[in-house]
Amino acid sequence: MTQPIALRSYAQDRFLPAGEEAQLVSAIDGSTVALMPSEADPGAMLQHAREVGGPALRAMTFQQRGKMLRALADALTARKDELYALSAFTGATRSDSAFDIEGGIGTLFVYSSKAKGLPDARVMTDGARETISKGDFIGQHILAPLRGAAIHINAYNFPVWGMLEKLAPTLLAGMPAIVKPGTVGAYLTEAAFRIMIESGALPPGAVQLLLGSAGDLLDRLDGQDSVAFTGSAATANMLKARRNIIARTVRFSAEQDSLNAAILGPDASPEAPEFDLFIKEVVREMTQKAGQKCTAIRRVLVPAHLIDQVQGAVVARLGKATIGDPRSDTTRLGALAGIAQREDVMSNLATLRTEAELVTGGIIPQLGGELDKGAFFAATLLRCDRPAVAKAVHAVEAFGPVATLMPYADAQEAIVLANAGEGSLALSIFSNDAAAINDLVGGVSSFHGRIMIVDRDNAEFATGHGAALPHLQHGGPGRAGGGAELGGIIGMMPYLQRSAIQASDRILTAIGGM
Known part of the structure; x- marks a missing residue:
């Protein structure tokens, strides 16, 4: 490359100033591909996700969010050649790049299609109604999006798919996300992220991109937030053992390398x-x-x-x-x-x-x-x-x-x-x-x-x-982390709260149509 890419984090609906921090080099010949930016403010990003992104996504129905995912997939498809050009610097062949890029875009398409079978509402019922007493008093489980932010900590090996396979179920569930990509190959993640922002398909605050250190982000989370991690077992164990993650019962899903x-x-x-x-x-x-x-x-x-x-x-x-x-x-x-x-x-x-x-x-x-x-x-x-x-x-x-x-x-x-x-x-x-x-x-x-x-x-x-x-489910027990990503609608569960509602038939019908 003739000129290194100056990468930028995306916070509070704007790209932050570029920096000249760590150099990201080509896996092919060691030349400099990109420069990492200075650290962003994770606290401000979290607040923006909760106060702006969450309300905007929750105002949409499941089917509207599905159409949003389709728009993102279409935008990435139209400009995927830009991603292929950058992907080579990660050491990936054309076939390897397709596994990452086409696989990620395909995940958006699948989840947009899954949304067609979901209610055109902001909550959805889960299972059949249960008769719990005589008369007009019935039980029903519902699923509604959490009120916090989803923190996505991704591995370096799939800069595009790794981001999109987490974003698809998260956004469909109605939860805003802060994406923390692996540093190696972050220039490819940033390029795909930029295409999504430029598509205009996302509401304010729906997604943010945190390059570099996550700072004290995990120490600011609470029980309405969710963390999805991909990487080594050692790193996963270190993160999920943090005092705040345990004390605030923060949802933590790990997908770890396995034998x-x-x-x-x-x-x-x-x-x-x-x-x-x-x-x-x-x-x-x-x-x-x-x-x-x-x-x-x-x-x-x-x-x-x-x-x-x-x-x-x-x-x-x-x-x-x-x-x-x-x-x-x-x-x-x-x-x-x-x-x-x-x-x-x-x-x-x-x-x-x-x-x-x-x-x-x-x-x-x-x-x-x-x-x-x-x-x-x-x-x-x-x-x-x-x-x-x-x-x-x-x-x-x-x-x-x-x-x-x-x-x-x-x-x-x-x-x-x-x-x-x-x-x-x-x-x-x-x-x-x-x-x-x-x-x-x-x-x-x-x-x-x-x-x-x-x-x-x-x-x-x-x-x-x-x-x-x-x-299908992506995850495994024991050494693999015990997580369960993807799996169609199951992949939305880390971002939804299941609540048991007890009410009359009339009220349950009204709630189901929200």
Whole structure:
């Protein structure tokens, strides 16, 4: 880039002055892409959200908010080429960028469509009416938006989707949001945010953008506010343990990185269609977004007698995944988000190698020229032959193009190994045996937020192991954070209060039409 972008926070319905704070550099060649602004006033932003944004959104009906989301999606679609151009600097290939940009816009479209089935009212009923006594006295649950602000703390790996997948259910619920993006790649988030503001579709105070430090924002929240966090378990635990979050019972939803697994079914053979489908999915998850997905496959579980064949097939396919400049059409594996991220991957990889053998990768490729200043890292496959007694492979995540191959003796051991991750966002099963699938699902479902089952008949329609869909829950128990984002209307629940109303039929009908 010839001139770095001077980023600006957006507070109280205006873009704040640009600053020349921390430099954000290209993951491709280390050149400066953008400059972070000076810190904003989080207290003033919170007050504006509560006093201006909240009333404006609550004055709209669910269906009106749905039309607002559609307008935002249309505006982003019309200018998405601007986002693709910036996305490359995060190390993302064109395909990686589509996963982020098109995925985020698609989430807005889905939630705008969901709104058509909601009442043209400002509250909605939840469930059927309950007869609680003789005569005209009935119980009914209703859902109404909270009166505070939604604080969205996003990760760096999806600068567009990460923002939009939280904003869609939040705005549809009728709650204003303060978006705090990950610093790395914040220039892409700011560009998408600016397009939404310039669309004119949002009422005053509906959204604000906080770049840089959040200051004491979390210490100002109360029980009408809500926090949605995406990132590491360590950071999530630190934030939700803050005295004010606990004392004021602030809603806190965490979607954390996890040790997701893929299982090749016990019925598989090298000649079975599921075998090749499994290999392709493992390699795609290792290379897409350079493995920087919270849903990426980290543990590759295969029948013990097939481990050598699986290893050979994965290595051969990885050999075809060209690493290099993500702006090139021939590149399959782009760069990590930055040098610091690569150092973190290498540190965790060293820990994993205390229990697992390096099969391929584990090196910084020499690509030549300016690319040698980038954050590239070779796709890395490890093999752990004794996963039942290993610890690190089930607890330590190298957040990059890294996966560990491990054998299992039978379906029961596959279940034990999958659950050893102590809670994951996603798991995939590749099998054509309904009985085996039934056993596996029954054993792993309580430890996994989403399970994708692929066979020879549905493979061409499968959406992919790593794709978090707006229609389905995104979250998982235990290590994955215990949160539940998306999931259609369920995704609105962190921003709605469920209240039990006891009244006559006439009054309940009037309330439901508000």
